[in-house]
Amino acid sequence: MNQPTHVLEQGRRDLGLSHGELWFRYFELGGMSTALEVEAYLYGALIPTTHDGDLIATALNERSSELGGDHPIPYSDGG
Amino acid sequence: MSESPDAASGFALWVGVSANQVVVGVSGELDVATAPDLERLVGALIERGHTEVVLDLADLGFLDSSGLEVVAHLSARLRRRGAVLKARGLSERTRRILTLSAMGGLVEVEPPDPAALPPRSEQPTSSDPTTADAAPADRAVWLARVTALPAEGDAIDAALELVTALVHATVAGADGVSVSVPRHGRLTTVAATDETIAQMDRDQYATGQGPCLAAADEGHRFHIDSLAEEVRWPDFVPRALDGGIGSILSTPLLAAAGPVGALNIYSRTARAFGPPEMSLAALFATQASRIVAGAGVDGTSEAAANRLQDALRRREVIAQAQGVLMARHNVSAEAAYASLRRSSTRADIPLRDQATATVASTQLPAPSTGSTP
Numbered sequence: 047m048n049q050p051t052h053v054l055e056q057g058r059r060d061l062g063l064s065h066g067e068l069w070f071r072y073f074e075l076g077g078m079s080t081a082l083e084v085e086a087y088l089y090g091a092l093i094p095t096t097h098d099g100d101l102i103a104t105a106l107n108e109r110s111s112e113l114g115g116d117h118p119i120p121y122s123d124g125g
Numbered sequence: 126m127s128e129s130p131d132a133a134s135g136f137a138l139w140v141g142v143s144a145n146q147v148v149v150g151v152s153g154e155l156d157v158a159t160a161p162d163l164e165r166l167v168g169a170l171i172e173r174g175h176t177e178v179v180l181d182l183a184d185l186g187f188l189d190s191s192g193l194e195v196v197a198h199l200s201a202r203l204r205r206r207g208a209v210l211k212a213r214g215l216s217e218r219t220r221r222i223l224t225l226s227a228m229g230g231l232v233e234v235e236p237p238d239p240a241a242l243p244p245r246s247e248q249p250t251s252s253d254p255t256t257a258d259a260a261p262a263d264r265a266v267w268l269a270r271v272t273a274l275p276a277e278g279d280a281i282d283a284a285l286e287l288v289t290a291l292v293h294a295t296v297a298g299a300d301g302v303s304v305s306v307p308r309h310g311r312l313t314t315v316a317a318t319d320e321t322i323a324q325m326d327r328d329q330y331a332t333g334q335g336p337c338l339a340a341a342d343e344g345h346r347f348h349i350d351s352l353a354e355e356v357r358w359p360d361f362v363p364r365a366l367d368g369g370i371g372s373i374l375s376t377p378l379l380a381a382a383g384p385v386g387a388l389n390i391y392s393r394t395a396r397a398f399g400p401p402e403m404s405l406a407a408l409f410a411t412q413a414s415r416i417v418a419g420a421g422v423d424g425t426s427e428a429a430a431n432r433l434q435d436a437l438r439r440r441e442v443i444a445q446a447q448g449v450l451m452a453r454h455n456v457s458a459e460a461a462y463a464s465l466r467r468s469s470t471r472a473d474i475p476l477r478d479q480a481t482a483t484v485a486s487t488q489l490p491a492p493s494t495g496s497t498p
Binding site: 070073074097100104111117 | 443444466
């Protein structure tokens, strides 16, 4: 089960990441989608695969850890 | 040595040279701190034989008595050569100050010449007095347009070409000028007044020696007063002497993060450059630095390239770790990735560190020689 995409977009805003910066972090984690596609996932214009949704969640959660927070974005497997 | 532009007051000078006149633009505050820069710059232009000098004051924010004094000095120097200091773009306030100080007669106010300059309406950053401290890239484009450089090609390179031409036109004793900046990780000449000068730069890159490299590397000025007596850079100096060069002044281009290149001035005569030339070079180096830093041809794009390489390396390690887990647990790529992510969450470390650890766990200790199994 995927995260609702608005959770990802809200997380991006809360963590102060630009779309470009989030894409870069997603790419660093092995993501294969383009920056435009990732932006479309966040706006709900495209549906990410489970794997892509988890990669975006990972990028956001790692950013949260950098800022001293916990992992606010849920993964598809709840883990 | 004073620096210009001055960040605090938004003070900046720029220069456009056309066939029959020189336009010097002044933006920001012309006061006791900045007026000497204007005097030095315009004074040098006059010394170089330019008599058609126009001050463009459209972006002038503030003018105090020391600014007025400099305008009076410059006017007097031009009069002695039978010429008149001209000004344009005066605000009502500036006009009033000139009149009240009985200096109205010292300056000939001229309307903007549409043939020499683009209409100011094309220049949103220049036409709005509230944005006098315009972005350097905008200023660079403006500089390029002033001299009607070809519209095609890189505007930044064109602006740097212009800076070299201006230094050549302004600095006494300058027989050739170049600007070097790092491109693709190597110092490269992006503008040079002629081929001999470009070759002088190339000789420095080839030998790994010379004032240009030293200035761009160490971030301070390097000066060869007399090449015949120079003992530093023994591989480069003979080549420069063969090229007929007598002295060299290399001034670093400085950005917030450090040096981003060098402005190199070459002279055929020894001892061509003294303190006035050095401070003029510093003025132009500041201008070139802004162009370079604004364009991101320096560290900015290098940093981006480095970051991309790091990202690719990290992706590679993550892919390797995925492969290890797929083989170890006989699972799909995505299941392996999910397992990697869960481990990293449990250990509270970034996924890339978890991946590095997973890859490392497969590596056997190095066999020690001389031991028996």
